[in-house]
Amino acid sequence: MKVLLIGGGGREHAIAWKLAESELLEKVFVAPGNGGTALEAKCENRTLVGEEAIAFAQTEGIAFTVVGPEAPLAEGIVDQFRKAGLAIIGPDKNAARLEASKVFAKDFMSRYGVRTAKSRAFSEYREALLYVETLAPAQKLVIKADGLAAGKGVLIAETIGEAKDALVSLMQERTLGDAGKTALIEEFLDGQEVSVLAAVSVRPGAHGVIRPFVAARDHKRRFDNNAGPNTGGMGAVAPVPDFSPAAQEDFIRHILEPTLRGMETEGFDYRGFIFFGLMIHRETCYLLEYNVRLGDPETQAVLPLMDADFTQLCLAMLDGSLAEFPLAWKRGAVCAPVAVADGYPGPYHKGDFISIDRTSFAHTNARLFVSGAELRGTALYTAGGRVVAVAAYGQDAVTAREQAYTALEAISFDTMAFRKDIGSVL
Ligand code: AMP
Ligand code: GLY
Secondary structure, three states: OEEEEEEOOHHHHHHHHHHHOOOOOOEEEEEEOOHHHHHOOOEEEOOOOOOHHHHHHHHHOOOEEEEOOHHHHHHOHHHHHHHOOOOEEEEOOOOOHHHHOHHHHHHHHHHHOOOEOOEEEEOOHHHHHHHHHOOOOOOOEEEEEOOOOOOOOEEEEOOHHHHHHHHHHHHHOOOOHHHHOOEEEEEOOOOEEEEEEEEEEEOOOOOOEEEEOOOEEEOOEEEHHHEEEEOOOOEEEEOOOOOOHHHHHHHHHHHHHHHHHHHHHHOOOEEEEEEEEEEEEOOEEEEEEEEOOOOOOHHHHHHHHEOOOHHHHHHHHHHOOHHHOOOOEOOOEEEEEEEEEOOOOOOOOOOOEEEEOHHHHHOOOEEEEEOOEEEEOOEEEEOOOEEEEEEEEEOOHHHHHHHHHHHHOOEEOOOEEOOOOOOOOO
């Protein structure tokens, strides 16, 4: 069986590796892929632009396609593949609005009783300003762009003054373009963040199912102790020790189940992954956001713990047998710190040679997942802000972390920087 995977980051490297592990699989084509997928067993990179992906899937006899990132999902790649009679993992354009429009997602949550932060949407910036002026001056707020903004669409405002500045820049100056045409003003929630990735199989007229994976935690701030600017993710761990059984139950009851009911009621055809971005406050879960895909770098920490055939999981999502699928998890933990190019998330240098001491690396329980690096000859060179993640397995979180940081010592490039506390701070 041959599979096509769309995307080119660390998440896609992890997905490609996990797909390829299956005995059912002969080949994973990754479009465009990266230096890591180029070297992965049974994987091959392809450059496919626009409609070329459909033609390629048809001529190669691709069994199914998996979509990694949100942008093609929001643009309707799933609708196009299905129209061409091709099996594809991901939500259609309508359901992808759960991520592509925060206003749509919030309306969905309120329609189906999914617990979330209180918020109001505004498409007139004067009205938004008038509204914040009615609030207490010291109130902390979260200002969000409605549309996709590559991780830049959320601003935490410590004061009403900061909230107003954010609204002006978002809605009037349009610093994020049309993504900021409509803004959400949301109450600030205190607590610990948890990411729950899950497999979804919902089809019109049938009972749907959502199977959650082992929980993960991303570390979004650039520097140790959660200081500095937000990034795409500086490292992840799985599972999350402080996500208690009580909180997990609360998540199932107040977030997962109402989401499933909502998807069924809306008549979604959603055979893909979903990401619940949670804030946990005293065992009570609030949904901050849906992403209609797997997370990056959470996937790099979660998939090594999956004790199941990922290719078969995808087939079960497609054919409606997900409820019976034997989804199991290894005991133990994964710690996956990300090595970035210094300067990231601001400007950074590309093209550094990445030296890997393969012998020392092989002595650890770590796996290398490439995010932003390209293959030249047989060597990897940096090509992005987030460069590689090392996902190390251990019997417990402490061993996993030790293994991960030992493995990182085997890697070096001129601009290399990383957080030293992945998994040791909440
Ligand atoms: P989002 O893209 O909605 O997940 O927001 C990005 C980040 O902003 C989240 O991971 C949180 O750290 C933070 N955030 C979003 N909404 C809230 C909220 N209501 N209260 C506190 N922090 C939030
Ligand atoms: N790690 C957060 C995300 O994938 O959006």
